[in-house]
Amino acid sequence: MATLKERLTLVEQRIAIACEHAHRDANSVVLLPVSKTFDASVMREAVGLGLHRFGENRLQEIAQKAPDLSDCDVQWVMIGSVQTNKAKEVAKYATELQSLDRIELARALDKRLQDNGRTLDVLVQVKTSPEESKSGLAPELLEGFLRQVAELPTLRVKGLMTMALLSDDSHAVRECFVKLRTWRDRMQALTIEGISLDRLSMGMSSDFEIAIEEGSTEIRVGSALFGSR
Numbered sequence: 001m002a003t004l005k006e007r008l009t010l011v012e013q014r015i016a017i018a019c020e021h022a023h024r025d026a027n028s029v030v031l032l033p034v035s036k037t038f039d040a041s042v043m044r045e046a047v048g049l050g051l052h053r054f055g056e057n058r059l060q061e062i063a064q065k066a067p068d069l070s071d072c073d074v075q076w077v078m079i080g081s082v083q084t085n086k087a088k089e090v091a092k093y094a095t096e097l098q099s100l101d102r103i104e105l106a107r108a109l110d111k112r113l114q115d116n117g118r119t120l121d122v123l124v125q126v127k128t129s130p131e132e133s134k135s136g137l138a139p140e141l142l143e144g145f146l147r148q149v150a151e152l153p154t155l156r157v158k159g160l161m162t163m164a165l166l167s168d169d170s171h172a173v174r175e176c177f178v179k180l181r182t183w184r185d186r187m188q189a190l191t192i193e194g195i196s197l198d199r200l201s202m203g204m205s206s207d208f209e210i211a212i213e214e215g216s217t218e219i220r221v222g223s224a225l226f227g228s229r
C-alpha cells in the first residue's frame with residue numbers, strides 16, 4: 001500500500017506530465033483533493049502534507065468532520081448537489097460551491113449569505129454528458145442563468161464545473177471537456193458585469209490528463225489520492 005504522501009507525489013507527477021504534453025505551465029492547474037468518505041484523521045495527514053482545500057459532496061459529512069479539524073487550516077469546497085433547504089449549511093461551512101445549478105438555490109444562498117454578512121465563490125455546474133444521472137445546468141440555459149446570478153450581490157461566479165461521461169471511450173470523455181470550454185468561451189464573450197469565468201473545474205482521477213489538455217484549471221481528485229472508496 002502506497003502512503004498518502006507517495007500517492008500525492010504520483011498525482012503531482014501526472015499533472016506535470018499532462019501539462020508538459022499540453023504546453024502548459026504546471027502551476028496553471030490547481031489540485032482539489034476530494035476527501036469524501038475519508039475520515040478526519042486522513043484529512044489531518046493531508047493537511048500535514050500542505051493540502052488545505054478539500055472537496056466534499058455531502059454537507060452532513062462536512063458537519064461531522066469539521067469539529068475534529070477545528071484546529072487545522074481546512075477550507076471546505078462543496079462539489080455535490082445541494083438541496084435548496086440546505087443553503088444555511090452551505091453558508092455556514094463552505095468557502096466555495098462548485099455545484100450551483102439552479103436559480104432557486106442561488107437565491108436561497110444569497111439570502112443566507114446576506115444574513116451572515118459574507119460572500120461565496122461559486123462555479124456553475126454544467127451538464128455536458130448525456131447520462132441521466134449527471135446533474136448540472138443545460139448549457140443552452142447558461143446565459144440566462146448567469147444574468148440572473150449576476151443580480152445576486154453575495155454570489156461571486158468564478159467559472160464553470162462539469163463531470164464528464166463515465167466511460168472508457170476517451171473521445172467521448174474529451175467531448176464533455178471541449179463542450180464546457182466552448183460554452184465558457186461563448187459566455188465570456190458576452191462580458192456580463194460581475195461574472196468571471198476564468199476557472200474551469202474539470203477532470204477527476206481517471207480522466208484529468210484529458211481535462212488538462214482541454215484547458216482545465218482545476219482537477220478534483222479523490223481515489224487517486226486517498227484510495228478507492
Ligand SMILES: *Cc1c(COP(=O)(O)O)cnc(C)c1O
Pocket residue numbers: 034036057079080163204205206220221222223224
Ligand atoms: C467524487 C467526486 C470527484 C472525485 O472522483 P475520483 O474519481 O475519486 O477522483 C470529483 N468530482 C465530484 C463532483 C465528485 O463527486
